[in-house]
Amino acid sequence: MAAVLEISLASLSSAVLAAAFTAWLMLRRVTGISRLLRQRMRSAAAREHLVAKVFDATSEGILVVDRDMRIVEANRAFAAMSGYERQHLIGQHPRIMQSGKQDADFYKTMWQGLLGSGQWQGKVWDKRCDGSLFAAHLTLSAVRDEMGKVQYYFGLFTDITEECVRQEEIEQMAFIDPLTRLPNRRLMEDRLQQALAFAARTEKLVAVCVMDLDGFKNVNDTFGHEAGDAVLVEVASRLQQVVRANDTVARLGGDEFVLLLAGLNDVSEAEEILERALAAVRAPVRLADEQPAYVSASIGLAIFPHDAQLADDLLRRSDAAMYAAKRQGRDRCKRAQSRPLA
Template identity: 40%
Template sequence: MSEISLKKQPVVLIIEDEPGDAELIRIQLLERDPKAFDVYLVPSLTEAKSQLEQKNLKPDVILLDLNLPDSTGPETVKRCRAIAPEVPLVVLTGLDDHQATEVAIEAGAEDYLSKGDDASSIRKAIRYALLRHDRDANERLALTVFNHAREGIMITSAQGIILEVNASFTRITGYSREEAVGHTPSLLSSGHHTPEFYEEFWVTLFERGHWEGEIWNRRKNGEVFVENMTVSAVRDPSGEITQFVALFTDITEQKEQQTQLEHLAHFDALTDLPNRVLFNYRLNQSTAYADRHGTRIAVAYLDLDGFKPVNDIHGHAAGDVVLQEVAKRMQACLRDEDTLARLGGDEFALVLESVQVPEYLDGLLERLQAAVSEAVAWKGHSLHVTASIGVTFYPQEPPVDISQLMHQADEAMYTAKQQGKNCYSLYPLSFS
């Protein structure tokens, strides 16, 4: 077989502590062409590291004796890999040291040579090591990406058995490679999704060859988390699915932040009551329900009496405590289907569902006023406020919209203020 020229003058680093053996190999490499290889000889890993780091030596291949003054056996391969991770290694062994050879290959060597091999075999081993290393470059790159990807990676068989996972899979799920391989992804199931969800998942995956979405899974410690996952089918040349590759990222924190932002967009930060946006939405829903089912709702506007003096005398911190306490007390007076919202400042609004006038309404308004009037303790002080409430009703004749309802309730509330505060007023309507 003719020798293969990969490079005009490959750099060969021979790590061998026996000077005679090292020199013999150098002669064998150069006997046919003194410029065939650029050869460097060092007696130890320590000296090799010095050449690579301090003298910037860049070998194309390393011939490595397993037994050196500073390292012996297969550990020598691992240590050499650490100082020259991208350089192909050819191990030098004794003639009958087959076991050491096998272990060295498993440790990361590309090939091996028995000391005493002829010159042609040595040159061919170097050429083949270079070719093999170049051929496997894409595989090594893929393995590097697999091991260092921030995304969790899970590879399964066509039957859904986990074949391989990466370090990020373990970091995210808590399951080691040994605990995951051989199981199915149901190992992570949280019980959050329905059988129909998984049925649609598999249908999409087989029909389109990929699926992307959010899945709620459970870590080894029992904690539920949310992942954004992409699953792709791997097919052989005949089109048959052989494997599935799943990539996922943990988006639990982002989901929590999103939930918090959505909550802030619809709820008052101080009292945690619905804000004006959510109140308007619920009011629209309530009027639509009343139209469909022939029921009546009450819409109330409530303003606190005496709140400004609390702020002026005791400060805004005291005012905040009053608002929080009053909000909790009023909420406790309502049914689950009713809505209490803070519109801003000391102004509140209510939607009271399926109201029969006056049986339910009178008693509720009195309870609300009593709840508001109860003293609020703050730093040794008893803080007092009362409520002026204006109420209107829906539906009406002629028909009114949401903004008209709120305007009527506001007018009725101001009437209550003019009547001496701490009372309620109904928007003047006649009911059939």
């Protein structure tokens, strides 16, 4: 009996020891797992903190939009670029920044690329909070979940406003008269070709009117070249006020201008506009010292397709008619082929 009891106590002691050892192992394992989880949590928090710092510190603007096209995040660079505070962007639709410089075809192409390949890039003009415009090179990416469904759209903006402004200035120098801000000969010739192509399709008329100022040399000789420049600027402004919205007033150089009157139904429409132009130029120009300067205009008129059908021929015939108007006394219009206006 004593032997049996001794064996039982020994077995019990072994079981207790085994249980205690197992519990100790489990405790160490749980403690190890807990320590690993804490390390991973600290690591994840560190990574999240790092990502947040990089997101806000990058020099490119970043905008994140959800699939319902609501802004969910914007970094500091984008806020500076757009002029909007972050809190004013969150929840808004990106269309609040549309500038109107991109048409419907532009956005159609953009969405086709974004939904097709998941990415699109190109130049955009957007509107700042104060209404001014800024240009950006934009890279758009679609962010999808495990099922391939779009969750977010991610936009990376690089500000290229200064570069675009410089490019526009260079283009203006090539096409715009620096004194009067009117189209120069190059741009006028391009618009003439477009007007002739449109008129040929629609059976409309185009009037090409070469105009030269009378008495302009006397203004320069009497008041100086600064006064002459002031007269040219004022004449340019007046001519723009007498033509229609789809017409063009260009300066070829010196005191020579061209009026392109497009989409006319009848020659009489051109004649009425040119009579108003003569009256506008004839009115005295007040100079800086309040002295009046007087000039008038001689205008030659050539009509497409009646007088010529090619741009060069129209300009040449109009120019010849202008000199004929000068010979006949100035301050008048004359139709090509020496036929006076009614």
